[in-house]
Amino acid sequence: xxxxxxxxxxxxxxxxxxxxxxxxxxxxxxxxxxxxxxxxxxxxxxxxxxxxxxxxxxxxxxxxxxxxxxxxxxxxxxxxxxxxxxxxxxxxxxxxxxxxxxxxxxxxxxxxxxxxxxxxxxxxxxxxxxxxxxxxxxxxxxxxxxxxxxxxxxxxxxxxxxxxxxxxxxxxxxxxxxxxxxxxxxxxxxxxxxxxxxxxxxxxxxxxxxxxxxxxxxxxxxxxxxxxxxxxxxxxxxxxxxxxxxxxxxxxxxxxxxxxxxxxxxxxxx
DNA sequence: AAATTCTCCTGAAGGC
DNA sequence: TGCCTTCAGGAGAATT
Numbered sequence: 001x002x003x004x005x006x007x008x009x010x011x012x013x014x015x016x017x018x019x020x021x022x023x024x025x026x027x028x029x030x031x032x033x034x035x036x037x038x039x040x041x042x043x044x045x046x047x048x049x050x051x052x053x054x055x056x057x058x059x060x061x062x063x064x065x066x067x068x069x070x071x072x073x074x075x076x077x078x079x080x081x082x083x084x085x086x087x088x089x090x091x092x093x094x095x096x097x098x099x100x101x102x103x104x105x106x107x108x109x110x111x112x113x114x115x116x117x118x119x120x121x122x123x124x125x126x127x128x129x130x131x132x133x134x135x136x137x138x139x140x141x142x143x144x145x146x147x148x149x150x151x152x153x154x155x156x157x158x159x160x161x162x163x164x165x166x167x168x169x170x171x172x173x174x175x176x177x178x179x180x181x182x183x184x185x186x187x188x189x190x191x192x193x194x195x196x197x198x199x200x201x202x203x204x205x206x207x208x209x210x211x212x213x214x215x216x217x218x219x220x221x222x223x224x225x226x227x228x229x230x231x232x233x234x235x236x237x238x239x240x241x242x243x244x245x246x247x248x249x250x251x252x253x254x255x256x257x258x259x260x261x262x263x264x265x266x267x268x269x270x
Numbered sequence: 271a272a273a274t275t276c277t278c279c280t281g282a283a284g285g286c
Numbered sequence: 287t288g289c290c291t292t293c294a295g296g297a298g299a300a301t302t
Contacts, residue, residue: 034278034296072296074295074296074297075279075280075295076280076281107279108279108281109279110278111278111279111296125298126297126298153273157274161297162297259294259295260295261294261295
């Protein structure tokens, strides 16, 4: 599924092909995404220039002079550059046709979205209350300590809350907590600043490593649909419940936290 | 207010 | 082989 590293990879992969280009046509084959694709998207965007593509959290933002197209890949979405003549498949719901290439949005489960918002896009309800980027300096010990203070919520749920910090999905939350030696169910407010400091660094390390892996798929991203398997080989806990801990060899346990699969080592994480 | 549960959806995987 | 059932999960909405 698209985690932050894949969104980053997508952004870097498609941007150079379409930034500064004219949108000649918007083709919506199925508007039933998480929210309906706006009816007037075509008239809003056609015959205008896309200035740039950038990322905020897991949102892909397509900036025009008069507003921003907000894209999210949900669980199964992808965006790629295709030739104009490439015939659409069943789950290819939206095309942005540019002069030279087509940007194609595919999403079997339709958990993603394509929306429009006038400037400034930071006013949009989906973006207005997002926490800092995990790899930025704004995500630091002070920030996490303040976010955890007095909270009874499990630490894993807290770091997956996009209002606290964006882009830490289930896989990376599991991995970062293992790396930090913190039990995922531990109450956020009962973790020392010292340990939260370690967790901040572990989140950054895990995400940075994954982005680096995502970078390896970058070069062929435009003509393939992003394989999710490229970072699997270095996962320490996610998907390994019942197997041995890579550190102490104890059997990794699995629980549910929220609706999410949570895997941890009873020996290494406290 | 804070925390948890529900919800959207479809393909993959497992059971019999 | 094939038809079940279950599960996966981002994140807003609903509920407790």
